[in-house]
Every structure is written in structure tokens, then in C-alpha cells.
Amino acid sequence: MRPAIRVVPCMDIKDGRIVKGVKFQNLRDMGDPANRAAVYQKQGGDEIVLLDVSATPEGRAHAAKTVRDVRAALSIPLTVGGGVRSIDDAALLLEAGADKIGINTAAVARPFLVKEISRTFGAQCTVLAIDAARRDTGHWEVMTHAGTKNTQLDVVEWAQQVAALGAGEILLTSWDNDGTKSGYDVQLVDAVATKVMIPVIASGGARNGRDLVSAAKAGAAAVLVASMLHEGRTTVEHLKRSMSSSGIRVRPC
Amino acid sequence: MSPLQNVVVPTGTANLASVVAAFERLGVDLVPTTSPEVILRSTRVVVPGVGTFASAVDRLRSDGLMGLLRSRIEADRPTLAICVGMQILALSSEESPQARGMGIIKTEVKRFSGDVIVPQMSWNEVRPGSHSRFIEPGWAYFANSYYLPGVPSPWVPSLADYGTPLIAAFEHGNVLACQFHPEISGTWGAEVLDRWVAQTGDRS
Numbered sequence: 001m002r003p004a005i006r007v008v009p010c011m012d013i014k015d016g017r018i019v020k021g022v023k024f025q026n027l028r029d030m031g032d033p034a035n036r037a038a039v040y041q042k043q044g045g046d047e048i049v050l051l052d053v054s055a056t057p058e059g060r061a062h063a064a065k066t067v068r069d070v071r072a073a074l075s076i077p078l079t080v081g082g083g084v085r086s087i088d089d090a091a092l093l094l095e096a097g098a099d100k101i102g103i104n105t106a107a108v109a110r111p112f113l114v115k116e117i118s119r120t121f122g123a124q125c126t127v128l129a130i131d132a133a134r135r136d137t138g139h140w141e142v143m144t145h146a147g148t149k150n151t152q153l154d155v156v157e158w159a160q161q162v163a164a165l166g167a168g169e170i171l172l173t174s175w176d177n178d179g180t181k182s183g184y185d186v187q188l189v190d191a192v193a194t195k196v197m198i199p200v201i202a203s204g205g206a207r208n209g210r211d212l213v214s215a216a217k218a219g220a221a222a223v224l225v226a227s228m229l230h231e232g233r234t235t236v237e238h239l240k241r242s243m244s245s246s247g248i249r250v251r252p253c
Numbered sequence: 254m255s256p257l258q259n260v261v262v263p264t265g266t267a268n269l270a271s272v273v274a275a276f277e278r279l280g281v282d283l284v285p286t287t288s289p290e291v292i293l294r295s296t297r298v299v300v301p302g303v304g305t306f307a308s309a310v311d312r313l314r315s316d317g318l319m320g321l322l323r324s325r326i327e328a329d330r331p332t333l334a335i336c337v338g339m340q341i342l343a344l345s346s347e348e349s350p351q352a353r354g355m356g357i358i359k360t361e362v363k364r365f366s367g368d369v370i371v372p373q374m375s376w377n378e379v380r381p382g383s384h385s386r387f388i389e390p391g392w393a394y395f396a397n398s399y400y401l402p403g404v405p406s407p408w409v410p411s412l413a414d415y416g417t418p419l420i421a422a423f424e425h426g427n428v429l430a431c432q433f434h435p436e437i438s439g440t441w442g443a444e445v446l447d448r449w450v451a452q453t454g455d456r457s
Contacts, residue, residue, distance in 0.1 A: 003375040003415070004392075041439070046376055047394075071274050077394055077437045078271070097270040099396075099437055121265065122304040122337075124372050124396035168372050168396075199374050221370055251376040251392045 004249045006046035006222035007212065007236050008201060009229050011036060013082070014054045016066050020179065020227055027053070030230040034069040040229060041076050043236035044253030048074060049171070049224065051102065051129075052082030053146065064096045071097025079127050081171075090117050094125070102171060104129040105144040108151055108158075111165060118166025123198075128167040130155060132188055133175040140188055147175050155188070156195050163196045170200045171224070177205030179227065184211055186218040193219030208234070209242025216248045258296045258455070260286045262322070264312050264338060265303040268436070272301050272335070275436035279447050280456055287316045296454050298325060301436075302337025306362065306399070307349030309337045323355045329426040331453035333446075336397060339422075339430040348399050358408070358423075362399045369416035372398040379421045379433065382409040387448045388422050391441035393433035395421075400432065427453045 011018045011033050018036060019027035030036075037048050050070065052063040060083060067080055080093045081102020090101040101121065107114050107128060118126040131147050132140040132155040140155035159170055172192055174185035184202045193200045199221035206212060212223045228234050237253045244250055259276070261283045263269055269285060276283040276299075283299060284291075292298055300322065302309050313319045326332050326342070340346060341354045346362035354362075365371045373395045381388040388411040400419035404410050413421040413433075422431040429449050435442040450456060 003370070003373070003377065006376065047437075071270060072277075075275060075278070075437060075439050075443050077396075077434075094268060095270055097268075097274055099268045099271050099434075120304065123398065124374060125268075125303065169374055197371055199370050199372075221375070 002249055003221065004251045005212075005216045005220070005243065007044070007239055007243075007250065008047050008049055008222050008224050009036075009040040009045045009236065010049040010051065010203070010224045010226045011230075012051050012053045012226070013063060013066055014052075015059060016062050018230060019053065020230060033066050034073060036230065037070045038073045040236055041074060044240055044251070045076065045236045046222070046251055047077035047079065049079045049081070049102070052080070054082075064092055067093055067096035067098055079171075081127065081129055086113070087116055087120055090121060094121065100125050100127050100169070102127045102129045104131065107162065108142060108144050108153065111161065114162050114165040114167055118168070123166050123168035126167050127169045127171055128159075128162040129171040129173065130158060131173050131175045132185070134185065134188070138187070138191065140191070143175050156191050159192045159196050163198050167198060169198055170196065171203055172200050173224075174204035178203070180205055181207045181227070183207055184215045184220075184223070186214050189215055189218040189220050209239045209246075212239055212243055213246045213248055216243065258282075259299075260284050260292060260295045260297070261299040261301065262287060262292065262313070262318060264301060264309045268303065269301060272299060272436045275443065275446060278443065279450055281450055287318065289317055289321050292318065292321060292325075297331040297333070297450070298322070300332065300334045300338035302335055302339065302341065304337065305348055306337060306340055306346035306354070307352040309341050310352050310354060313341070319355065323357060326355070326357055326428050329428060331427040331449075332429075333449055334430040335436070336432060336434060339432055340399060340401060342430055343401060346399055358401065358404050360401060360403060362401055364399050365416060367416045372396060373415050377413045377415060377421075377433070379411055379413050381411045384409050385411055385424060386452060387424055387429050387445055389441070389444065393421060393431075393435070393438040393442060395433045397432060
């Protein structure tokens with residue numbers, strides 16, 4: 001039997017609030033993270049991802065407080081990412097209550113960071129976030145610094161490299177589709193999931209339950225959802241029901 | 254010095270805060286300690302596990318806690334072991350062939366093989382053993398690349414499947430060892446912790 005596909009509500013966090021924009025621009029306030037996390041847990045969310053999109057030390061300090069607030073009420077796994085550059089950064093977020101750490105830009109600058117975090121805290125704790133921009137057919141380029149910098153790195157090769165360095169999971173965001181309500185980039189999901197043995201979380205562009213089904217069929221072990229939940233257009237329970245009726249195994253709500 | 258009732262033994266730096274928060278929601282104050290004297294006096298001891306088999310046993314050995322925890326478990330004093338904390342009750346692991354576990358379960362911990370995604374980072378269904386005091390049927394969150402294939406009697410196993418049958422938890426008397434993470438297994442996980450707390454003495 002295939003493992004259940006996880007539905008993972010994700011919140012971009014800035015100054016203690018949920019924000020959402022299109023391609024990380026024009027951020028809008030979408031509510032209180034601890035409240036929303038508790039709501040999504042109750043709806044049947046399988047885990048929560050928090051991405052700190054503030055880029056300042058003050059913002060970082062605020063993020064640790066947000067993690068503590070979210071953790072207090074949350075009895076499902078919590079992944080926290082954004083600005084993690086060292087084992088110390090990761091330790092701070094774990095002490096605040098994260099179960100897993102998301103790393104992105106700093107890993108591209110220094111791939112050995114993946115190995116350090118994996119060795120220290122375990123592969124199950126090491127989530128590699130990749131922002132992928134579509135190039136030629138069947139090729140994607142890794143973007144860093146919230147999608148503002150090109151790296152020349154091929155996404156599939158980078159995914160294989162971080163898996164070999166000890167990442168336990170890949171959070172794969174389509175830079176082209178993020179926030180655009182155009183569906184996941186299922187070709188991207190398929191390209192990466194067939195080349196690595198570790199779980200791939202599809203992210204960027206989900207509109208409805210059908211998109212979640214497509215990502216699962218393309219090989220995603222989990223699906224990230226954000227705007228459609230924050231805007232109240234659907235619930236985790238509703239999404240899981242439509243996945244289940246399409247033959248995708250999910251944890252019952 | 255007032256006795257500490259409930260302690261958690263750090264075996265690394267990972268999700269200790271999650272474990273503490275889960276017990277806090279049950280009204281149980283869990284104090285982190287590596288002091289052998291404190292652990293000896295404690296009503297309940299929680300051993301969470303993170304990182305590798307070797308890193309967990311090396312850490313516990315260098316803190317002088319391996320023998321103490323083993324004696325505690327053999328004496329049936331309330332002890333909860335989680336994930337790698339559970340695996341180190343075995344003899345050894347394919348993950349770290351040089352490292353020796355407690356040997357309470359005389360089995361080797363195996364790596365998942367075949368056509369499954371590794372690590373298992375997934376919710377999975379748990380089937381309780383027929384005389385389980387702590388486990389009910391339900392869904393638990395797992396995060397593991399290695400698993401225990403079986404436990405001898407009198408340990409009561411609860412099972413899950415991930416390409417192969419695996420020990421999801423085993424228990425006997427006041428000792429409960431979970432491969433899954435009860436601290437982040439939702440309401441079902443909180444109920445597992447609550448049953449263990451309720452059946453192993455006063456809450457605070």
C-alpha cells in the first residue's frame with residue numbers, strides 16, 4: 001500500500017503575521033499564525049510549514065517567538081525555514097519548537113551545511129527547500145534569495161546532490177506557478193520525484209483538490225497549500241475528501 | 254532538594270521542545286536533565302531520539318546514562334522511549350554497525366529496503382497488540398529510515414506496515430517504546446501519552 005499523501009498548510013511569516021504575495025511581492029496580511037495553525041490542525045492538516053520571509057535580525061527574533069506560539073497549541077509536525085545559515089540558527093528554531101528545519105539559499109552557497117544539519121539533527125529534521133524556475137523543456141534552474149537570484153544550478157541535479165548530502169525531504173516550489181493559481185508544475189514534481197528516493201513536497205500554484213491529486217499522481221509524497229486556505233476558499237477536510245474520492249490515500253480528518 | 258517527578262533526557266538537540274510542549278498540554282511538567290541522580294529519583298523518564306543510533310548511544314554513554322536507563326527499564330519503572338530512543342533498546346543497528354545498544358531487545362534494527370521512499374516521513378496506521386494498555390488503533394506520524402522487525406515476549410508489539418511489517422510500538426508494564434512520534438501524532442498521539450501518564454502514577 002502506498003503511504004498516505006500529506007496535506008501541508010504553509011504560512012509565510014513576517015513580523016509575527018501570515019503574509020502572502022505573488023512571487024514573494026506585494027505581501028498581504030493573512031492573519032495570526034498560531035490561530036491559523038490550530039484551525040488547520042483541526043481541519044485535518046498533516047503538518048504545518050512556517051517560512052520566515054523577513055530578512056532582518058529583528059525579524060528573525062520575532063520568528064522564534066512565532067514558532068513558540070504555534071508550537072504551544074500544535075500536536076502535528078512543524079517545519080520552520082527562512083534564513084537558516086548555520087547549525088546555531090537551526091538549533092534556535094528547534095529549541096523554539098520546530099520538528100524540522102527548512103534550508104534554502106544558504107545550502108546553495110555552502111552545500112556542506114546540509115550534511116552538518118543532517119548529521120547533527122538527523123535526516124528526518126533536514127528539509128531542503130528548492131525554488132525552481134522553468135527554463136527549457138524538462139529543465140529548471142534553482143533560484144535563491146526568495147527567487148531574486150539565478151544560480152545556474154539544475155534543479156534535478158541539485159535535488160540528487162542534497163539527497164546524497166543527507167536531506168530527508170525536498171520542499172519543491174515552482175517559482176513560475178507560486179501564488180498564480182495555475183496548478184502545481186507537475187512535470188517538475190515528476191522530474192525530481194523519479195530521481196530521488198526521499199519524499200518530495202509539491203509547492204506553488206495549487207487551486208483545488210484536483211491539483212493535489214495531480215501532484216500526488218506525479219509522485220509527490222506531500223502537497224503544500226497556502227492561499228486557498230488562508231483566503232477561506234476551501235478547508236483541508238474538503239481537499240482530503242476530494243483526494244480520497246480520486247483514490248489517493250490520506251489520513252482521515 | 255525536592256524530587257523531580259518527570260524528566261526528559263536529551264539525546265541530541267532536536268525536537269525536545271515538541272516533546273515538552275506535548276506533555277505540557279497534558280498538564281505534565283517535563284524537566285530536561287542528564288543528571289544520573291535526578292533520573293534515579295524521577296517518577297517518569299522520557300527518552301526521545303534524534304539523529305543516528307550511534308549519536309544517541311554515544312551521548313547517553315558519555316553522560317553515564319546507558320546502564321542506568323537499562324536498569325530502570327528492567328526494573329519496570331515508568332519509561333517512555335521515542336523513535337531512535339526506542340531503537341537503542343535493541344542490540345545494534347544497520348545504521349551504525351559499530352555501536353552497541355542496550356540489548357534489552359536482542360534484535361538488530363534494519364534499514365527499510367525495496368520500493369519505498371526512505372526516510373518514512375509519513376502518517377501511518379497503527380494496529381495495537383491484543384493486550385496493549387497504551388495503544389489504540391489510529392494514525393501516527395513516523396520519521397524513520399530504520400525499523401525494528403520484531404520483539405520477543407513478554408513485550409507486547411503494536412504494528413504498522415511500510416513495505417514490510419514493522420514494530421510501531423512495544424510495551425510491558427510501565428515501559429512504552431514508540432517508533433512513531435506520539436508528541437506530534439495529533440489527538441491520537443496525545444491520547445497515547447495521556448494513557449501512559451494516567452497509568453504510571455500521579456500526574457505532577
